[in-house]
Amino acid sequence: MPEGHSLKRAANMWNRNAGQIAHVSSPQGRFAESAALVDGHRFRGAWSHGKHLFLEFEPDYTIHIHLGLYGKHHQLPTPAPEPKGAVRMRVRFKNRTIDLNGPTRCEVLDKAGVQTVLDRLGPDPLKLDEAPAAFLERMAKLKAPVGKILMDQNEIAGIGNVYRAEVLFMRGLSPFKPAKDLSTEEWKKLWALTHELMSHGVEHSGGIETVYSGAPKPLGLPPVIKAACARRTYVYKRATQPCVICGGPVRAKDFYGRMLYWCPVDQPLPAGVVDPTGVTKSE
DNA sequence: GCCTTATGTTCAC
DNA sequence: TGAACCTAAGGCT
Numbered sequence: 001m002p003e004g005h006s007l008k009r010a011a012n013m014w015n016r017n018a019g020q021i022a023h024v025s026s027p028q029g030r031f032a033e034s035a036a037l038v039d040g041h042r043f044r045g046a047w048s049h050g051k052h053l054f055l056e057f058e059p060d061y062t063i064h065i066h067l068g069l070y071g072k073h074h075q076l077p078t079p080a081p082e083p084k085g086a087v088r089m090r091v092r093f094k095n096r097t098i099d100l101n102g103p104t105r106c107e108v109l110d111k112a113g114v115q116t117v118l119d120r121l122g123p124d125p126l127k128l129d130e131a132p133a134a135f136l137e138r139m140a141k142l143k144a145p146v147g148k149i150l151m152d153q154n155e156i157a158g159i160g161n162v163y164r165a166e167v168l169f170m171r172g173l174s175p176f177k178p179a180k181d182l183s184t185e186e187w188k189k190l191w192a193l194t195h196e197l198m199s200h201g202v203e204h205s206g207g208i209e210t211v212y213s214g215a216p217k218p219l220g221l222p223p224v225i226k227a228a229c230a231r232r233t234y235v236y237k238r239a240t241q242p243c244v245i246c247g248g249p250v251r252a253k254d255f256y257g258r259m260l261y262w263c264p265v266d267q268p269l270p271a272g273v274v275d276p277t278g279v280t281k282s283e
Numbered sequence: 284g285c286c287t288t289a290t291g292t293t294c295a296c
Numbered sequence: 297t298g299a300a301c302c303t304a305a306g307g308c309t
Contacts, residue, residue: 003290051291069291070303086302102302104292153292160290207305208290237289257297258291 002067003208004126004158005201007048010073012202014046014055014098022057023092027083027099034108035089037061043093050124050157052117062114063089068104121157126198131191139179139187146182147175148256159194165236165261166210167194170218174267175260181270210234220245220266235261 022043026032044056055063065071074084080097083090089100100106109117123132135156142149149155150164159167168175171190173182182190197210204212209232218234221244234244239252243263252261 006290066292067290068293068301069289070301071291072303104301151291162290259289 002051002069002071003160003163003198003201004048004050004124005198005208007051007053007067007158008126008202009205010053010067011046011048013073013075014043014053017043017093017096017098018045019043020093025090025092027087027090031089031106034063034106037108038063043091049118049127050121050153051160052121052157054114060110062109062111064105064107064109064114064117065100065103066105068102070101071103072101074099074101121153122155124157125191125194126158126202129192129195131188135191136184136187139182140184142179144179145176146173146179147260147262149179151256151258158198161258162208162233162236163194163197163210166208166233167197169235169261169263169267170210170216172219172266172268174269174273175255175262176273177270178273181273207232208236210236218245218266235263237261 020043022038022041024035024039024041026035038057038061041061042058044058046053046055048054051066053065053067055065057063076097076099078092078095078097080090080092080099083099085101087099087101088103088106091098091100123135125131138155139149142155144152147164147168150159150168151161164175167190170193171186173186173190193216196216200212200215201208211231211234231244235250238250239261240249242248243250243266246263246265248263248265250261250263252259254260
């Protein structure tokens, strides 16, 4: 599930091999030249920012990975079996081998190249438990809808379609509300909630869940939720199912090329704001 | 078993 | 705006 928490998990996995010599190859062939650059070098360690993963090698190489929608890591014992499918990169350590299949991006960068990637990314809510002041100042100016901004990696790095839908529902915010119309207090709460849910995601293996023991509760949620058992999300991928707060149908609509899920009753449009998808009737 | 769909981004038109 | 990337889970038969 490659939202930001998955990349943090991946970095943790890579770091179990930190300090070892890495034997880097390109079974699929598309990474051959780059693999030769770092093959045989010592692996220093891994870190992530948003949905981007960085692997550092001596003396000064960094492999930049973006999983995209399909990218997957496979952890294997050393010696590893024959590569399965299109393995872009295989890294053999003493006891473990890691295969990378189907990433959108896998490239070797120097320091300047890494900086160029980072310069394009907003702050990562997984790394900071409080929203940075510069971020809050910027949000106070943006006219674009909050549902679009949360997915914009240039503004805030690491949130994907699941967390977007869930945090907006849990805060009772319409995805169509302009970012600047959220108060600074609301932005702080939204950030803190995102930090909380994604941190849980780092610890929790398996799919994204926002309904779990000890999780923050959505605004307006009744003390007893009917039919909430076995539920992992409130609105994500629950189109037409009843909202846990009002019982009305959860809506789904393509929004800037991605499916948006929300409850039009519990995430009401403010007066004067038009739903660009045309689904929600403004009162 | 087959078909659809998806947690994402880049690039071509 | 749509295709490409390329994997795997889930729904269906």
